[in-house]
Amino acid sequence: KQEVTQIPAALSVPEGENLVLNCSFTDSAIYNLQWFRQDPGKGLTSLLLIQSSQREQTSGRLNASLDKSSGRSTLYIAASQPGDSATYLCATKNNFNKFYFGSGTKLNVKP
Amino acid sequence: SAVISQKPSRDICQRGTSLTIQCQVDSQVTMMFWYRQQPGQSLTLIATANQGSEATYESGFVIDKFPISRPNLTFSTLTVSNMSPEDSSIYLCSANLDTQYFGPGTRLTVL
Numbered sequence: 001k002q003e004v005t006q007i008p009a010a011l012s013v014p015e016g017e018n019l020v021l022n023c024s025f026t027d028s029a030i031y032n033l034q035w036f037r038q039d040p041g042k043g044l045t046s047l048l049l050i051q052s053s054q055r056e057q058t059s060g061r062l063n064a065s066l067d068k069s070s071g072r073s074t075l076y077i078a079a080s081q082p083g084d085s086a087t088y089l090c091a092t093k094n095n096f097n098k099f100y101f102g103s104g105t106k107l108n109v110k111p
Numbered sequence: 112s113a114v115i116s117q118k119p120s121r122d123i124c125q126r127g128t129s130l131t132i133q134c135q136v137d138s139q140v141t142m143m144f145w146y147r148q149q150p151g152q153s154l155t156l157i158a159t160a161n162q163g164s165e166a167t168y169e170s171g172f173v174i175d176k177f178p179i180s181r182p183n184l185t186f187s188t189l190t191v192s193n194m195s196p197e198d199s200s201i202y203l204c205s206a207n208l209d210t211q212y213f214g215p216g217t218r219l220t221v222l
Binding site: 004034036041042043044045046049089091093097098099101102103104 | 115120142144152153154155156159203205207210211212213214215216218
C-alpha cells in the first residue's frame with residue numbers, strides 16, 4: 001500500500017521568505033501527484049497537478065517538482081505571504097483513481 | 112471547474128445515533144468519493160460511489176457502518192451509523208473532473 005510522508009509537519013516563516021515543502025512516497029507506480037491547500041472549513045483546493053511523465057509544474061509563485069524514481073516531490077513557494085498560511089497536502093493517485101494523502105505541512109507565514 | 116457542496120457543515124451528535132451527510136456536485140460525475148479526516152491526521156478514503164451500482168469500500172470500512180447512496184450523477188449521501196466518539200472527524204466528499212475537487216467537509220463531533 002502506498003505510504004505518503006510529508007516533512008516538516010509544521011513550518012513558521014517570516015513574510016517574504018522562500019520555502020520548500022517535501023513529500024515522499026513509497027510506490028513509484030503513480031498516475032499523478034497533486035498538491036492541495038486545506039483551509040479550515042473550506043475543504044481542499046488543488047494547487048498543482050503533476051502527471052507521472054512530467055518533472056514539474058508551475059503556477060504563479062508555486063513550483064512543484066516530481067522525481068518518480070526516488071519517490072519525492074517538492075513544493076516551492078516563492079516570496080511567501082500571510083495569505084499562504086494553510087495546511088498543504090500532497091497526494092498520489094494510482095491507475096484506479098485512488099488517492100493516498102500525506103499528513104500535511106501546516107504553514108504559518110508571519111507578517 | 113466544479114463546485115461541491117455538503118450539508119450539514121457541522122453537527123454534534125449523541126452516541127448511538129446516525130447522521131446522513133449530503134454531497135452535491137454542480138456537474139455530472141461518474142465517480143464520487145467519501146473521505147474521513149480524523150483530528151490531526153490526513154485523509155483516508157472510505158468508499159467510492161458509482162451511480163447505479165453498490166459503493167466500493169476500503170479496508171476497515173463496512174457498508175453497515177457507512178451506508179452510501181448515489182441516486183444520480185450529481186448527488187451522494189454518506190450515513191455514519193450507530194456513532195461513537197471515535198467517529199468524530201471531518202467527512203469530505205470528492206469528485207474527479209479535470210482535476211480532483213473536494214467539498215468543504217462536514218465536521219462531526221460525537222459525544
